[in-house]
Amino acid sequence: MKAVVMAGGEGTRLRPMTATQPKPLLPIINKPVMEHVLRLLKRHGYTETVVTVQFLAPLIRNYFGDGDELGLTLHYAAEEIPLGTAGSVRNAADRLRDERFLVISGDALTDIDLTDMLRFHLEHEALVTIGLKRVPNPLEFGIIIVDERGRIQRFLEKPTWGQVFSDTVNTGIYIMEPSVLEEVPPGRAVDWSSDVFPRLLEKGCRLYGYVAEGYWEDIGTFESYLKAQADVLEGRVKVDIDAFELAPGVWTAEGASVDPEAVLKGPLYIGDYAKVEAGAELREYTVLGSNVVVKEGAFLHRAVVNDNVYIGPGGHLRGCVIGKNTDVMARARIEENVVVGDECVIEAEAYVSSGVKIYPFKTIEAGAVVNTSVIWESRGQRSLFGPRGVSGLVNVEITPELCVRLASAYATTLKKGDTVVTSRDASRAARALKRAVISALNSSAINVLDLEATPLPVARFHTARQDVRGGIALRTTAGDPQSVDIVFMDETGADLSQAAQRKLERVFTRQEYRRAFPGEIAELSFPARAVDTYARELLRCVDIRGVKESNMKVVVDCAGGTSSLVLPSLLGQAGVDVLTVNNRLDDAAPTETLAARRRDLQRLAELVASSRAAFGVRFDPVGERISLVDEKGRLISDERALLVLLDLVAAERRGGRVALPVTTTRVAERVCRSYGVEVEWTATSLDTLTRAASHPDMIFAGDGRGGFIVPEFAPTLDGLAVFLRLLGLVARTRMSLSQIDARIPEAKMLKRTVPTPWAHKGTVMRSVVEAAEGYRLDTTDGVRIVEDDGSWALVLPDPAEAVTHLWAEGHDMDTAQALLERWARVVEQAAGAR
Numbered sequence: 001m002k003a004v005v006m007a008g009g010e011g012t013r014l015r016p017m018t019a020t021q022p023k024p025l026l027p028i029i030n031k032p033v034m035e036h037v038l039r040l041l042k043r044h045g046y047t048e049t050v051v052t053v054q055f056l057a058p059l060i061r062n063y064f065g066d067g068d069e070l071g072l073t074l075h076y077a078a079e080e081i082p083l084g085t086a087g088s089v090r091n092a093a094d095r096l097r098d099e100r101f102l103v104i105s106g107d108a109l110t111d112i113d114l115t116d117m118l119r120f121h122l123e124h125e126a127l128v129t130i131g132l133k134r135v136p137n138p139l140e141f142g143i144i145i146v147d148e149r150g151r152i153q154r155f156l157e158k159p160t161w162g163q164v165f166s167d168t169v170n171t172g173i174y175i176m177e178p179s180v181l182e183e184v185p186p187g188r189a190v191d192w193s194s195d196v197f198p199r200l201l202e203k204g205c206r207l208y209g210y211v212a213e214g215y216w217e218d219i220g221t222f223e224s225y226l227k228a229q230a231d232v233l234e235g236r237v238k239v240d241i242d243a244f245e246l247a248p249g250v251w252t253a254e255g256a257s258v259d260p261e262a263v264l265k266g267p268l269y270i271g272d273y274a275k276v277e278a279g280a281e282l283r284e285y286t287v288l289g290s291n292v293v294v295k296e297g298a299f300l301h302r303a304v305v306n307d308n309v310y311i312g313p314g315g316h317l318r319g320c321v322i323g324k325n326t327d328v329m330a331r332a333r334i335e336e337n338v339v340v341g342d343e344c345v346i347e348a349e350a351y352v353s354s355g356v357k358i359y360p361f362k363t364i365e366a367g368a369v370v371n372t373s374v375i376w377e378s379r380g381q382r383s384l385f386g387p388r389g390v391s392g393l394v395n396v397e398i399t400p401e402l403c404v405r406l407a408s409a410y411a412t413t414l415k416k417g418d419t420v421v422t423s424r425d426a427s428r429a430a431r432a433l434k435r436a437v438i439s440a441l442n443s444s445a446i447n448v449l450d451l452e453a454t455p456l457p458v459a460r461f462h463t464a465r466q467d468v469r470g471g472i473a474l475r476t477t478a479g480d481p482q483s484v485d486i487v488f489m490d491e492t493g494a495d496l497s498q499a500a501q502r503k504l505e506r507v508f509t510r511q512e513y514r515r516a517f518p519g520e521i522a523e524l525s526f527p528a529r530a531v532d533t534y535a536r537e538l539l540r541c542v543d544i545r546g547v548k549e550s551n552m553k554v555v556v557d558c559a560g561g562t563s564s565l566v567l568p569s570l571l572g573q574a575g576v577d578v579l580t581v582n583n584r585l586d587d588a589a590p591t592e593t594l595a596a597r598r599r600d601l602q603r604l605a606e607l608v609a610s611s612r613a614a615f616g617v618r619f620d621p622v623g624e625r626i627s628l629v630d631e632k633g634r635l636i637s638d639e640r641a642l643l644v645l646l647d648l649v650a651a652e653r654r655g656g657r658v659a660l661p662v663t664t665t666r667v668a669e670r671v672c673r674s675y676g677v678e679v680e681w682t683a684t685s686l687d688t689l690t691r692a693a694s695h696p697d698m699i700f701a702g703d704g705r706g707g708f709i710v711p712e713f714a715p716t717l718d719g720l721a722v723f724l725r726l727l728g729l730v731a732r733t734r735m736s737l738s739q740i741d742a743r744i745p746e747a748k749m750l751k752r753t754v755p756t757p758w759a760h761k762g763t764v765m766r767s768v769v770e771a772a773e774g775y776r777l778d779t780t781d782g783v784r785i786v787e788d789d790g791s792w793a794l795v796l797p798d799p800a801e802a803v804t805h806l807w808a809e810g811h812d813m814d815t816a817q818a819l820l821e822r823w824a825r826v827v828e829q830a831a832g833a834r
Contacts, residue, residue, distance in 0.1 A: 001099060001118070003046040004089050006172070007034055007106035008054030008079055012510055013221055016341035016359040017321060022056040024106035025063060026219060027306060029232045029241055030253065030271040030289050032063065033219055034106040036239050038070055044114040046102060047072055050095050052088040054079040084191040085172070090184035097178050103192075105172040105218075109228045111238040112173060112214040121175040124150065126208040128180060128200065131173030133216045134766070136759035144170055145769075146209040155198050168209070168766060171216050214238075222321070222339060229304055230285045233267035243269065253290075262294075271307070289324070303334075312348070320352075323360065332364075357511075384505040386800045387686075389487040389495070391477055394429040398484050400436040407437040407472065409508035410488060411444030413500070414469050416520060421471040421489075423451040423459035425562055425622050427590035429484050430474035437472055437486075438524060445516035448524045453585065455562040455623030457718035458534045460493030462527070464714060475622050476590040479597075493716050494690040535569035541713040542724045546731035548575035553613045554727070555579045555629075557604045560586030561621030566720055576727060579611060591621055601627060601635055609633030614730055615737050619719050625706035626719040630737040642702045643668060643744050644737060645722070648729040649700040650675035656699035659692035662780050662794060663807055664704050665747035683781035684796065690715050749809040750816045752824055756804040756831040761797045764804055767830035768795045768823065785823070793819045795827060804831070 011023030018026070024034035041049060049072055053060050057078050067074030077092035089096070089103055100121075102114065112131060121129035130152065132144055145154040146168070155170075170193055183200065184190050201207055215237035217228045231237050233249065243251040249266030252258060256270045261278035268282050272290040276282065280294045283301035288294070292305050295313040303317040311317065312330035319336030322328065326340055329348040334340065338352050341360035346352065350364045353371035364370055384390055390406060392398040414420070420441055424430035431453075438448050449468065451459055456473055463471035471489035488496045488504065496504065507513070516522070556571075556578055558564040564583040571578050582600070592600070601618060608616035608629045616629035628636040628644070636644060643665070646658060650672050657678045660668055669679050677699070682688045686703065693701040694715035701709035708722035709715060730737070756764055768783050778784040782796030782805075791810035798805060804827050808820035 001046060001101055002096060003041050003049045003102045003104060004092060004096065005034065005037060005041075005049055005051045005104055005106045006085060006088055007051050007060055008057075008082065008088055009107055010055045011107065011220075012506070014219075014225065015510060016339055016357055017222075017225070017323065020323075020342050020360050021059055022053075023219065025059060026107070026225065027289060028109055028219075028228050029239070029251075029269050029287060030307075031240075031242075033109055033228075034060070034064075035070070036109055037104060037106055038064070038067070038072060038074075039240055040111060040114070041102075041104070042070065042072055046114070048075075049073070050075045050077055050092045051106070052077045052079065052092055054082055054088070082189060083187075084189040084195075086184045086190040086192045086196045087188055090181055090186055090190070093181045093186075096181065100175060100177050103172075103174040103176065107220075108172065108216060108218045109232075109237060109239070110171070110173070110214065110216040112171070112212040112216055114173075117173070117210045117212065118175060120150070120208070120210045124208050125206060126175075127177050127205045128197070129175040129208045129210050130197075131171040131216075132168050132209045132211045133171050134211070134763070135169050136762055144168055144209050146211075150208045150210065152197075152201060152207040152209050155193055155201070168211065169762075171212065172218075173212075222337065225321070226285075226302065226304065226319070229287050230267075230302075233269060233285055233287075241269070295330075302336075306342075329366070384508060385496075385501045388477065388485040391483060391485045393482055394433075394484050398433065398486065400433060403433045403436040403486070404440040405511075405513070406486060406508060407440035408444055408513040409504050410470070410472065411441050411446045412507045412512070412514040413504055414446060416445035416514075416516065417447065417522070418469040419447040419449060419467055421449045421451060421459055421463045421468055423454045423456070423471070423473045425456075425475040425590050426453050426560070426585040426587045427476045427481075427484070428587050430476065430590070431587075433484065433486075434472075434474050437474070441472075442522045442524060443516060444514050445520040445522050447522040449527050450524060451527065451530050453562055453565070454530065455566055455720065456487070457623055457714075457716070457720055458531060458562075458566060460489060460716045460718070461534045461537070461714060462493075462530060463489045464491070464493035464716075473622075478591055478620065479594060481591050492690075492694070493714060494694075495687050497687045497691070498685070531566050532569055535566060535573075538570065538713060538721055538724060539573055542710060542721060542728065544574055544724060544728040544731075547727050550731040550734075551577070552727070552731055553577040553579070553611060555581070555604060555607045555611060555613045555616040556583075556723075557581050557600060557616070557618040558583045559592065559600065559619055559621050560584060561590070561619060561623060563619040563623035563720060566623065570720065570724060574724065574727060579607065579613070581607070601629070605629045605633040605635055615726075617723050617726075619723075620706070623719050624717045626708070626723060627706055628737065630741065632738050634738070636737065636741065638706045639665065639704050639747065639749075640741060640744075641706070642704050642708075643671060643747075644740050645702065645708060645726065646700060647671050647740055647744055648726070648733060650677040652729060652732070653677065653699045656697050657695070659689055659698055659701035659709075661689060661703055662778070662782070662784060663796070665749045665809055666790070666792070667745050667747045671744060681778075681780055685781075686717070688781075690717075747809065748811065748813050748816050749807060750813070750820050751808075752806045752820055753798075754804045754806065754824055754827045754831065756797065756802055756827065758802050760831045761804070764827050764830040765795070765797065768826055771823075771826045787819075791815050791819060793823045795823055 007024040009023045011018035025032045143156045243253040246252045252270045253272045255273040257275045259278040262276045263281040268286040270288045274288045274292040276294045277296045279296035280298045285302045286300045287304045289307035291308045294311045297314040298311045300317045302319045305322045306324045308325045310327045314331040316333040320334045320338040322340045323342035325343045328346045332346045332350045334352045335354040337355045340358045345363040347366035351369045424434045473487040477483035560582045604616045618627040628641045659680045661684045662681045682692045693709045698711040707717040710721040713721045772785045776786040784794040786792045793808040796805045808816045810816040
């Protein structure tokens, strides 16, 4: 058999380590990771190998040559353009048509038993056998589900946490019969997991998954790169170290010189002809490349130092990577998570703070303190985007500098000359940070229409106009006056999709921002009558027939937010008697604490009851969500408010579809069914809900947290629009909210949150799927287990926090409680809580 080593990747997430060399040449214990792969192939009898190359291909050819030094025969198949995982192998088809072959990645460290994998392949007479591995965090890999015999049932490429239903992932190691190549069109970018394998699965071909017991680590991030080094030193992976064990766990290669007065605390590795002087201290998991010099008094801990590096007297390196031919001068200090590129100079007593990336060929001056200004540092979090956009503490996590970089990254995803809408809430922090955003957009050749302080629905409305390509809104985080959210919108006014978020994050992480030439600097303008235009269009689209004739009275609480700027234009034309409170902009308190919100809702309830109003509404500070109080002065919970609005809309429309997240009670389905309305269940992310609401036959959507969509106006959350629609519905129905609420069955649903370490989330979801064998499963978002009697439980990992959420609903509370307890035990056991 022949083998194919895929070595065409750029490794963009590993920059600047991969700025001057391809990812397969990154050293693991002083050998390129691809060399460890080739040695593994040789151990299992694969002596003839085809290497697919694309990015910096000559460097790989020059290093490995024809493979003679390793006792192998290497052939190279170069790609003119990136062809994907399958396309690159198809590009080498001339050497692979005669017999089955093995495909393996050249940038993953592994000691998987390839011989046993071949036995499995032959025993099952498989067309393709895919090597599988269980990993703690499956988000960056393709998830695969197999049956008890190993036959593949389903693929899912790079899921979100809501889609994680297993921790068994694709390692990129395949054994294939040559006929598979006929399924790959030549000269096109094609991937195995997303294109070829699903097509073969649909045809009923014999695809099997081999769950490997050996070691496997994809070298895709800085953290995984350091982990691979430590795992080799700990003996967790079988590789050739080619060094002498000077003391337990202390490996020294040929020609290395270590002074007896040096302090060595293994496991660690010292490369060929490296020199460690007296008084130097090397601590655990330190790796020195060839010809490295470590002077007296230097301290290194968990540092990976590549070839030909000089570490001066008193230098201090901890948890960092130093590129080839770099000089770290006397008493320089380099902290954790720092990556210094090739051929840099860190001069005496310079301080490089945690997380900084220094690209190749740079000089850091003596005594400089480098924290955020060299190239640009990564934010170092799991994901740039959270459930509220990009969020953080004002002037700590969200600084003007960060706003400039984020806006520059967003501008880079657009075309020069495009127009973007900007807006903010009433806070001083949002006002200051928005100015940084506008400057960055204009400097990147993006025109800006600034709405200044305005409700978020108004900003979304103007972003959706034909001549606008996107929007950025800044608002104070709900319930946290010290924090701010930066909301990025697409051309429809909706939050960016997850794909668009990943694109923006990729540009931000790589720090490859576009800059305009002086003549291309764009313009800033302030559109006239933006609020009036929004109000006029809203009144045109939303049905408010019967409101003037009803002599209805309502109480509205603006919460000191920007909705107070729009309501006068709406209410005057709607013809309704309104008592408004908190109808002014409060820039000192742009959001409220939970206690303040409860206090204001109680006051609203008292006003509704005493004034004999039809109902009361409280807007959030940006006018996007609402809370309802019925005519008796009773607060309607967010979950119940969704059912009340659903009943009103469905009863009037008598057809169409509504979009609801899977976490919504199935009472909603009963309400809709009675009026001939269908429910489309969506994932819990807001972009999924808004995308579903944009379909032509949608009549309503809501998220169960006070957010509603009025599709005839816009497919985005809009508290002002739903308030106007509610006025019309109540006026025409001539029923009070309490009467509507009374005719809707009570939901028997419970919720619980279970702490779950990030490293165990994949295991948790696999355990849930295994425990649910025999039940009907719904994987729209998370895993929903449906019992025969219709009761159900949903297990959903949180995308931003180390917790897992559970919902359970039954025909009575005892059933729901029992379901919740049962699946909570499964989650807790898998998470290591018990």
